[in-house]
Amino acid sequence: MNEKFGCPEEVLKIEKEFGECLDKTNIPLKQLKDVLAFLNSKEESENRDLPEMFFK
Amino acid sequence: MSVLKLAPPLRKPVIYYTKPPNSNFDFIEKNFGFSPPLYRILSQVRTSNFSTLVLEDIDSVGFSQEDDSELRDAGYVLSTSPLKRLSFFKSKIRSIRHLKRQKSSNLLGYAIMKQVPLKDKSGGFRWIVFESVVTNSRHVNNYIPRKKQYAINIGNNILTLSGVLYCQQNGINNVCAHVALRTAISLMLESGDISYREINQILKNEGMPHYPTDPLARTQILRILDKLGIKWSKETYFSDEELKRLGEKGPTIPYQTYLYSSIESGYPALLAFSVPNRDEGHVIPCFGHTFNEDTWVPRAETSYFNIGKISYLHSDSWLSTYICHDDNFGSNYCLPKQYISNHNSILVIALRPNEISYDAIFANAITLDYLYTSLANELQVISTDNIWAKRLLAAIRGTNKGWFVLRAMQVNSRQYIQHLRSLRAWGKRKVKIPEYRINSLERNLKNDLWIVEISLPELFPANRRKLGEVVFNPNISTVTKDLSSFLFARILDKFYFLKKFDQDQLEVTKYDAGISSHTELFSFASLKTSRLSKLLSVLKERSFWKVSNN
DSSP states (O other): OOTTTOSOHHHHHHHHHHOSOSEEEEEEOOOOHHHHHHHHHHHHHHTOOOOOOEEO | OOTTTTOOOSSOOEEEEOSTTOOHHHHHHHHHSSOHHHHHHHHHHHHTTOOEEEEEEEOOOHHHHHHHHHHHHTTOOOOOSOEEEEEEESSOOOSHHHHHTOOGGGEEEEEEEEEEEOTTOSSOEEEEEEEEEEOOOSOTTEEOSOOEEEEEEETTEEEEEEEOOBOOOOSSSOOHHHHHHHHHHHHHSTTOOOOHHHHHHHHHHTTOOOOTTOOEEHHHHHHHHHHTTOEEEEEEEOOHHHHHHHTOOOOSSOHHHHHHHHHHTTOOEEEEEOOTTOSSBEEEEEEEEEOOTTOSGGGSGGGEEEETTEEEEEGGGGOOEEEEEETTTEEEEEEETTTSOTTSOEEEEEEEOTTOOSOHHHHHHHHHHHIIIIIHHHHHHHTTTOHHHHHHHHHHHSTTTTOOEEEEEEEEHHHHHHHHHHOOBTTBTTOOOOHHHHHHHHHHOOSEEEEEEEEOTTHHHHHOEESEEEEEOTTOOOSSOOSSSEEEEEETTEEEEEEEOSSSEEEEEEEEOSOOSOEEOOOGGGSOOOHHHHHHHHHHHHHHHHHHHO
């Protein structure tokens, strides 16, 4: 993980080997609230403490 | 290494010609009595036009011998009958000498039958299918992403066979959960199999022993996987009635999504469900699915997978059944996707290798985030010149919102690189991704990957093609969005890399990817396996067999 660019080191290595890029643009860093809420609820649901189940 | 599969015959094999008027029913009833799993196994080889059945007596060795010692310890008297190995061939085998010249390509499957004591200790016995592997179904729509290759001794001729191991419980030292685990674990471990004694030993060491004839609990199943280093994600779905009683709300993700996400990447899942009027539930292993490009379901609104207000089509929309074993009834069944409903309580345990920190559902969700917040802007830029960018953009945030397909696959870097090298533009065999780009990726990508493929309805089922994929590192999972797991995206003719520009901004860097239209979907079946490694594995098995006979 590269601290300055916040991305994995191998990404920087690949980019270096790729050479000259076609183009660069800057965009705002956003996260979809719906996705964040979904991932949190998924984690909560998977970690629920539920009654034991038996299989035979 | 399975000693049992390589056990030499105790006496001369008996060869049966199986074409009509010979009857499978007669053969089973005469030799083994009533055995639903064996009826099913013989039905499968019947539909594959088998001509020959070879019956051999073999000693109880290897895993079967371990099983005997557990039964003896539990106070059961063992049968004196040898094990019976049945093997099934496509063509007619005329003699023992002819059997010794058979090639693996003629073998359709095998089953090892074992006579086990009745669990009530009445002194009676019954035949069970201790293990069996049957090769491919004749149906082209049946898809099993990963199979295991096994070496099997038939008449002192070692042949190889690929498929998914099936086993039937004896109800004493192993129950349905043991045999479902044995199948699932066989697909995860390099060795391709695990004994019941090893499973029970893990439980004993962990202070949660399995007592003869008892069921296995969910916590015991999960502990076995943990101790073997196999990662899992699980989700529990109580029946509507049970939810009301517990005052709980059910999970939002359907159980089918958990099952599919594991199976599609080539890893099995355990599907456990309650059974009416019984205290204990039943578990079956699922490891494949059917795919029908003509299915109506994706046209229905319910097939959308919703994350808040964002929707997309999950690639399992074209799936109508899962391929599974049921130890009570036999191997390679097709279980309809909606058959087990919320009238039952359901537990899904999706298996994955130990290096992976998050599942396909998580990978799809973060792909949506990157698509909406970063990559859609880039599609906007190129959509004036690229009709496929325009179509995808319309599916992400335009007139056809939600009308795109995501398919998450867990692959290793080598498989992904091989896949990239095989990609060609539609109808233009010479248009491909520049080799120097692929070489750079090959030098720097060393670990497992999540690739989430992006496609459109019709393009996905009919042509089995896609518009690109987003590639993630599967070992870093963060609910809060950062770039630590995002490696890059390849969409149409560009590779996209993301870096932090400052606190609030991302820098998107673009490189030429060579193909401006759609390309083939990832498929395990299309990857070349090394002929040398196949040969070596066969030779290893052969030399082992010789050693075991010395």
